[in-house]
Amino acid sequence: MEIFAQSVTSGVLTGVLYAMIGIGLTVVFGVMRIINLAHGEMVMLGMFGAFWGQALWHLDPFVSLLLWAPLMFVAGTLLYRLLLRKILPGGELNTLLYTAGLSLLVANLALFLWSGDYRTISLSYGASPLRVLGVSVSVPLALAFGLALALTAGLWLFLARTDLGRAIRATSQNGEAALLMGIDVEKVAVITFGMGTALAGAAGVLLAPSLYLYPTVGELLIVKCFVVVVLGGLGSVPGAIAGGVLLGVVESLGAVYVSSAYKDGIGFVLFLLVLLYRPAGLFGVGK
Amino acid sequence: MTRQLAPWLAGALLLAAVPALVESPFAIHVCILVLMWTALGAAWNLLGGFAGQVSFGHASLFGVGAYTTIILYLRAGVAPWWGMPAGGLAAALVSLPVGLLCFRLRGPYFSLATLAVSELVKLVALNWESVTNGPVGYLITALPPLRLFGHAVDWESKTPFYVVAAALALAALAATALLRRARLGAYLVAIREDEEAAEAVGIDTVRAKVLTLALSAFVAGTAGGFYAFYFRYVDPDAVLGLSLSMEMVFIAVVGGLGTVGGPLVGAVFLTTVGEAVRERFPSGHLVFYGLFMMLVIRFLPEGIWGRARRLATGLQERALRHGAA
Amino acid sequence: MALLEVEGLTRHFGGLRAVADLSFALREGEILGLIGPNGAGKTTVFHLVTGFLRPSAGEIRLAGRSLVGLRPHAVARRGIARTFQIVKPFPGLTVKENVALAAFLRHRARRDAEAAAAEVLERLELSHRSGTLASQLNLMDQKRLEMAKALATRPRVLLLDEPMGGLNPAEVDVASGMVERIREGGVAVILVEHVMKAIMRISDRVLVVNQGQKIAEGPPAAVVQEPAVLAAYFGKRVA
Numbered sequence: 149m150e151i152f153a154q155s156v157t158s159g160v161l162t163g164v165l166y167a168m169i170g171i172g173l174t175v176v177f178g179v180m181r182i183i184n185l186a187h188g189e190m191v192m193l194g195m196f197g198a199f200w201g202q203a204l205w206h207l208d209p210f211v212s213l214l215l216w217a218p219l220m221f222v223a224g225t226l227l228y229r230l231l232l233r234k235i236l237p238g239g240e241l242n243t244l245l246y247t248a249g250l251s252l253l254v255a256n257l258a259l260f261l262w263s264g265d266y267r268t269i270s271l272s273y274g275a276s277p278l279r280v281l282g283v284s285v286s287v288p289l290a291l292a293f294g295l296a297l298a299l300t301a302g303l304w305l306f307l308a309r310t311d312l313g314r315a316i317r318a319t320s321q322n323g324e325a326a327l328l329m330g331i332d333v334e335k336v337a338v339i340t341f342g343m344g345t346a347l348a349g350a351a352g353v354l355l356a357p358s359l360y361l362y363p364t365v366g367e368l369l370i371v372k373c374f375v376v377v378v379l380g381g382l383g384s385v386p387g388a389i390a391g392g393v394l395l396g397v398v399e400s401l402g403a404v405y406v407s408s409a410y411k412d413g414i415g416f417v418l419f420l421l422v423l424l425y426r427p428a429g430l431f432g433v434g435k
Numbered sequence: 436m437t438r439q440l441a442p443w444l445a446g447a448l449l450l451a452a453v454p455a456l457v458e459s460p461f462a463i464h465v466c467i468l469v470l471m472w473t474a475l476g477a478a479w480n481l482l483g484g485f486a487g488q489v490s491f492g493h494a495s496l497f498g499v500g501a502y503t504t505i506i507l508y509l510r511a512g513v514a515p516w517w518g519m520p521a522g523g524l525a526a527a528l529v530s531l532p533v534g535l536l537c538f539r540l541r542g543p544y545f546s547l548a549t550l551a552v553s554e555l556v557k558l559v560a561l562n563w564e565s566v567t568n569g570p571v572g573y574l575i576t577a578l579p580p581l582r583l584f585g586h587a588v589d590w591e592s593k594t595p596f597y598v599v600a601a602a603l604a605l606a607a608l609a610a611t612a613l614l615r616r617a618r619l620g621a622y623l624v625a626i627r628e629d630e631e632a633a634e635a636v637g638i639d640t641v642r643a644k645v646l647t648l649a650l651s652a653f654v655a656g657t658a659g660g661f662y663a664f665y666f667r668y669v670d671p672d673a674v675l676g677l678s679l680s681m682e683m684v685f686i687a688v689v690g691g692l693g694t695v696g697g698p699l700v701g702a703v704f705l706t707t708v709g710e711a712v713r714e715r716f717p718s719g720h721l722v723f724y725g726l727f728m729m730l731v732i733r734f735l736p737e738g739i740w741g742r743a744r745r746l747a748t749g750l751q752e753r754a755l756r757h758g759a760a
Numbered sequence: 761m762a763l764l765e766v767e768g769l770t771r772h773f774g775g776l777r778a779v780a781d782l783s784f785a786l787r788e789g790e791i792l793g794l795i796g797p798n799g800a801g802k803t804t805v806f807h808l809v810t811g812f813l814r815p816s817a818g819e820i821r822l823a824g825r826s827l828v829g830l831r832p833h834a835v836a837r838r839g840i841a842r843t844f845q846i847v848k849p850f851p852g853l854t855v856k857e858n859v860a861l862a863a864f865l866r867h868r869a870r871r872d873a874e875a876a877a878a879e880v881l882e883r884l885e886l887s888h889r890s891g892t893l894a895s896q897l898n899l900m901d902q903k904r905l906e907m908a909k910a911l912a913t914r915p916r917v918l919l920l921d922e923p924m925g926g927l928n929p930a931e932v933d934v935a936s937g938m939v940e941r942i943r944e945g946g947v948a949v950i951l952v953e954h955v956m957k958a959i960m961r962i963s964d965r966v967l968v969v970n971q972g973q974k975i976a977e978g979p980p981a982a983v984v985q986e987p988a989v990l991a992a993y994f995g996k997r998v999a
Contacts, residue, residue, distance in 0.1 A: 183543050234733060240543050241489050242732055245688060248491075248681055249728025256721040264718075367677050371554055374547050409562040416551045416558075423548055424539055618864055625861045628850035635810065635848070637836035637865035637913050 150282060155400040157283050161293045163396020165355055168296045169369060170376035170388035171303065172347035178320035178383035179340040182232065182243050186251040187373060188366030190345050193254070194220060194352020195361040196262065199269055209269055209357050210291055217350045224345025225338050232341070251366065258363035266360045288357035296354055300389065303347070307385065316340055320383060372412075375419040381428050391430070443609070450601045454594045463593040467665065469706045470600035471658055476686030476698030477607035478654035482647050483684065484693035485620060487627030488538075489546045492553030494679035495533075496526040496652040498560065500659025501674040505573045506566070508663075514579045516599070519660030526656025527649045529556075534648040538641055541630065550677070557675040572670025575663070596665045603661055604699070607654050612695045614650070623647060627693070655683075678721060685724050689731045691738025700740040763788045763948050764809075764840075764917050769818035771801075771808055771972075778804045780972040782818070786917060791939065791949045793963030793980065795956075797992055801972040802952045803845060806919050810842045811835040822917065836865060841915035843906040845922045845952075849894035855905055856881065856890040862912035880912045883945075884938060900931050907938065917948050924955045936962050960984075968992065 173187045197216040201207035207215075235246045277284040307313035319326040319336045327333050359365070376395050380387025395415055403411040422430060450470075457463055475497065482488050500522030507513035507521055537548040560567045578590040588595050614620045622643045625633040633640050663669050682705075690701025705727065709720030735742055762785035769782040779801045786792050794802050807813040809820055811832040820827045822838055830838070850858050859877035860870070867873040881887045886904045889897065894905060903923050910918055924935045936958045943949055953959050959966065959980065966983045968976040970992040976983045983989055 183547070231729070231733075238732065238736060241487070241546075242736065244489065244543055244546060245684065246729055246732045248684065249725045249732070251725070252678065252681055252721050253725030253729065256718050256725065259718050260716060260722060371550065374550070378547070407562075410558060413555055413558045416555045419551050420536070420548060423544060423551075424536065616870070618868070618870070621857075621861055621864060621870075624853065625850055628852055629848050631812070631832075632844070632848035632850060632909075633861075634812075634832035635836060635842055635844070636862035636909055637833050638861070639831070639833045641831075 151404060152401075154283050155404045156397055157285060158289070159397035159400030160393055161285070161289050161396070162358075162400065163393035164293050164296045164300070164389075165351055165392070166372060166376050166396055167389045167392025168300060168351040168354075169348055169373045170380070170392050171300065171385055172344035172351070173373050174377045174380070174383055174385060174388045175316070175320070175340055176344040177377070178385075179316060179323075180236065180337050181240060182236070182247070182341075183240070184344070185244060185247040185370060186254060186366075187344070187348055188368070188370030189251050189254040189258075190220065190224075190348035190366075191352040191355070191369050192258065192361070192363060192366040194349035195356040195359070195365065196258065196352075196363075197349065198353040198356035199267055199361055202269055209271070209288075209353060210295065213295065213350055213353045216353050217346050220349030221342040221346035223349075224342035227345065228338050228341035233337075251370070255364050255366055262363060264362055264364070266362050268360060269357045271357055286358065292354035292358060296351065299347070299350060303343075304385070312336075312339065368412075372415060375415045378419055379422055379430055381430070387430075394430075443605075447605060450605070453601075454597055460593050463597055465707060465710050467593065467597050467600045468710065469702050470597075470604040471661060471665075472682070472686055472702035472706050473604040473699045474600075474607040474654055474658045474661075475683045476690060476702050477604075477611050478651045478658065479683040480687040480690075480692065480694075480698050481611060481614060481623075481651040481654070482644075484687055484691075484697070485614070485627065486623040486644055486647055488644060488648075489543075489684070490549040490648075491546050491677070491680050491684070492533075492549030492551075492556075493651075493655055493683045494675050494677065495553040495556035496530060496655040497659035497662070497679060497683075498556065498671075498675035499526045499529050500656025501663040501669045502560065502567060502573075502659075503656070504660035505575065505663040505669045508575065508579075509573055512579075514581070515575075515660065515664035516581075519599075519657050519664060522660030522663075523653040523655075523657035526652040526659065530648045530652035531645065534645040535641075538644045538648075550680075553675070553677070553680060557671050560671040560675055567671070570671060572668065572673070573663075575667035578664075578667070596661075599661060599664070603658060607658075608695060608699060610650065610654065611698075614647075615695060619643060619646065624693070682721075682724060685728050687738075689727055689738060691741030691744075694738065694740050694744065696744075697738050697740040700743075701738070704739065762786060763790075763823060764950075765819075765821045766805075766809070767819045767821075769805070769808060769820065770816045771804060771813060772816045778972050779808065779815075782969065782972065782974055784967050784974065784977065786948050786950060789943060789946065789948055790964050791943050791951060791962055793959040793966040794950055794952045794969065795954075795959060795966060796969040796975075800969045800992075802969060803921060804972070805969070806842055806921055806950075806952065809835075809919065810840060836913050836915075839914075839916035840919065841910035841913045841917070842919040843903075843910050843921055843923060845925065847902045847906045849897075849902060849905055849909075851895035852893065854891050854893055855886060855897070855901075855908075858894050858905060859908045859912045862909040865913045877908075877912055880908050883941070884908050884911070899926055900934075903927070903935065904938075907942070911942065911947070915947055917950070918942060920949060920951045920953075922952055922954065924953055924958055927955075932958055 169191055173184060176182050176184055194216055198209035198212055201212035202209055235243055271288055273287050277286050278290060307317055315331045315336050318331060319333055323333060376391040377388050379394055380391030398414055399411050402414040453466055479493050482490055503522040503525040504515055504518035507518045508515050533552050537545055540548050561570055581588045622638045625638055626640050626643060630640055659674060662674060686701035686705055687698055689705060691697030705724060708723055712719035712723055731738060764786040767783045769779055771779045796802055808815050811830050815828060822840060827835055827838060856877055859880055860873045863873040863876040867876055881890060884904050884907060886901060886908055889901055897905060907923060924932045927935060932955055939949060939951065940962055963980050965978060966980045967974060968983055968989050975988045975992055976986045
C-alpha cells in the first residue's frame with residue numbers, strides 16, 4: 149500500500165510537468181495546426197537555462213524561471229514571425245518536416261556547444277526528501293509541481309477570463325469564424341506560439357533539478373509529449389492536463405508493478421491504442 | 436527504350452570505374468556511405484515521396500535488417516551476404532502488421548504512430564537481452580572467408596563492400612523507376628493527391644500502401660544488413676535511433692520527393708557535407724542536415740533534383756519552340 | 761429485378777439519425793432524381809451506398825449481391841461509381857492522367873487505360889483539356905472531369921452528387937445533356953441536385969427525402985404536387 153501511494157504521488161508530480169509541456173504543444177496545434185517537433189528542444193533549452201543560470205550566476209533554478217520564461221516567450225514569437233509563418237501555407241506535412249529539421253538543428257547545436265555529457269543540478273535543499281503522511285517527496289520535484297500548478301492555473305485563468313484568451317480559444321475552435329468575427333488571427337498565432345514556447349521552456353527549468361540534462365533529451369520528451377496530447381485529444385488544454393497526469397501515474401505504477409525496463413513502452417502502447425480507437429482523445433474533447 | 440536505359444548504363448559504368456580511379460580508403464568509405472544512404476533514401480521515398488505517407492520510423496526497419504543479419508551470422512553461421520536479403524525479408528515481415536495498424540491513420544497522425552512504433556522497437560531491442568544482447572549489441576570479429584572467381588575476397592579492403600553497396604543502391608533506384616511506371620506507382624500518386632478520390636475510383640488504398648511499405652521495408656532492411664556487414668557492429672543506438680529515421684527523410688526531401696534520382700542527389704549532397712563536418716565533431720553533420728532541411732522546405736520544396744529536372748524540361752521546351760519557329 | 765435495391769437503410773451519428781429506414785430501387789437504364797432540403801441526408805445515402813460510411817442497419821444490393829461492409833474501392837469494382845459534391849480531382853495530375861487512373865480499374869496495361877481514358881474524355885467533350893493540370897480547370901470542366909473519372913471505371917450505376925451546382929443556366933443544359941447521354945450508354949443514374957429545372961426534365965422518377973426519411977416517390981410532375989414535399993421545401997403546415 150505504501151509503495152502504491154508512493155508511486156502514485158511521484159506519478160502525479162511528474163505528470164503535472166508532462167502536462168505543462170503538453171499544453172504548450174496542444175495550444176499551438178489548436179490555433180495553428182502546427183505539430184511542433186522542435187517542442188522538446190524548447191524544453192531542453194529551458195533545462196540548460198536553469199543549469200547555466202546556476203553554474204554561472206549562482207541563480208537558483210526556480211528563481212531563474214522569472215528570466216527564462218519571458219525570454220522563451222520572445223524567442224517563440226520571433227521563431228514564428230521570422231521562420232514558421234512562411235512555411236505554414238505549404239501544408240501540415242511540410243510544417244512537420246520543417247520543425248523536424250529545426251529540432252535536429254537545435255539539439256545538435258546544443259551538443260556542439262555543451263557536449264553530450266549528462267549533467268545534474270544539485271541544490272542545497274534537495275538532499276533530504278520531505279515526508280508527508282508516510283510518503284517521501286523530493287523537495288525540488290515538489291517545488292516544481294507547485295510552480296507548474298500555479299502556472300497552469302494562471303494560463304487557465306488567462307484563457308478563460310481575458311479577451312485575448314477568449315480570442316485564442318475562439319481561433320482554436322474555428323479559425324475562419326474567428327477571422328470573420330474580426331479577431332486578429334495573426335496576432336493570436338504569434339502570442340500562442342510564444343506562449344507554447346514559454347511553457348515548454350518553463351517546464352524545462354522546473355524539471356532541470358529532477359532530471360539528467362543532456363542536449364538530446366528533447367527526443368525523449370517530445371515523444372512523451374505526443375503521448376500526453378494524444379491521450380487528451382490534440383488541441384485540448386484540459387485533455388493535456390489529464391493526459392499528463394495519467395501518463396505520469398501509469399509510468400510510475402508500471403515501473404513498480406510491470407517492469408521498469410518497459411516503463412516507457414507502456415506510454416507508447418497507450419498512445420497507439422488511443423490513436424487507433426479514440427482519435428479524439430480519451431475524453432473525447434479533441435479534434 | 437534505349438534512351439531510357441542509357442542513363443542507367445552510364446551510371447553503372449561510372450560506379451564500376453570508381454574503385455579503379457579512387458585510391459584513398461577514406462574516399463571509398465564516403466562513396467560506400469553515399470550509396471548506402473541512397474538506398475535508404477530511395478526506400479523511404481517509395482512510401483513518403485510517391486504515396487505521401489511520411490514515416491518517422493524507418494530506422495526500425497533498418498534496425499530489424501541489421502539485427503537479423505548479424506544474429507544469423509553470429510548465432511547460426513549464416514554468411515552476411517545471405518543475411519542481407521534475409522534482413523530485408525525480416526523487415527518486410529515486420530512491416531506488415533505495422534502497416535495494417537498505422538495506415539488506419541492519416542497525415543501527421545500516421546507520422547506520429549510510426550514514431551511510436553519505432554521507439555517501441557528500440558525498447559524491445561534494449562530489453563530483450565536473450566536475443567538482442569541488450570544495450571551492448573553485437574560485434575563481428577571476423578568475416579567468413581569467401582572465394583570468388585578463384586580469388587579470396589579481402590575483407591580488409593573496402594572494395595568488396597563498395598561493390599555490394601553500389602549494387603544495393605542501383606537496385607533501389609531501379610525499383611523506384613519500375614514502380615513509377617507500374618500501375619502501383621500511379622495508384623500511389625493518386626493516394627498522395629487525394630485518398631478518398633483514389634478509393635472512389637476503385638483503388639484499394641490500404642493494400643497499395645501496405646505493399647509499398649513492405650517493398651520499402653525490404654530495401655531498408657537489406658541496407659540495414661549491409662550496415663551490419665560493413666561496420667560489423669550493431670547496437671540499439673547505432674541502428675534504431677530516431678535521428679536515423681530523420682536522416683532518411685531528409686535525404687529524400689532534400690533530393691526531391693517522388694523522383695527517381697532525388698535520393699541519389701540528396702545522399703551525395705548530405706553525406707559528403709556530413710562526412711566533412713563529422714571529421715571535426717561527431718554529430719556535426721546533423722546540424723547541417725537540420726539546416727538544409729529547413730532551407731529546402733522554405734526555398735526549394737520540390738528538392739534539388741526536382742528543381743533541376745523542371746529547369747531542364749523548361750530549357751528543352753524552349754529549345755523545341757525555337758527549333759520549330 | 762431492380763439493378764440496385766436499398767432496403768431499410770439507416771445510419772446514426774451519435775444520437776442523430778441522418779438516414780432512417782430508407783428503401784428504394786433503381787432500375788436498369790433509369791435516371792432517379794434524389795432531392796430534399798439541405799441536410800436531408802442525400803450525400804449520406806451516397807456515402808452509405810459506396811462504402812464510405814457503414815450503415816447502422818439495412819441492406820444494399822447490386823444485381824442481387826449485397827454491398828454492405830465492402831470498402832469503397834470494392835464497391836467501385838462491383839460497378840458503382842460516384843462523384844463528389846465538392847469535386848475531388850487529383851490536382852497535381854493532368855486531366856488525362858486523372859481519368860487514366862480511374863480506367864486502371866478495368867485495364868491492367870497503362871496503354872489500354874490511357875486509350876480508355878481518351879475515349880471517355882472524347883465523350884464528355886474534354887479532350888482539348890487532356891494535358892491541363894486538373895487544378896487549373898474552370899468549374900464546368902472540373903465537373904466534367906469528375907464525371908469522366910467516374911465513367912472511366914465503367915460503372916453500371918453512377919451516383920452524381922450535385923453535378924450542376926454553381927453552373928450557369930447554359931452550362932446546366934449542357935450538363936443535363938451529358939447525364940442523358942450517359943444513361944443512353946447503359947448506365948443507371950442517381951442524381952442529387954438542387955437545380956429543379958434539370959431534375960424535372962431528365963429524371964424518370966424522383967425520390968424526396970427529408971430528415972433522412974422518404975417522404976415521396978414517383979414521376980417528377982406528380983411528386984412536386986404532394987403536400988408533404990411542399991411542406992418540406994417551403995415549411996408549410998400540412999392541413
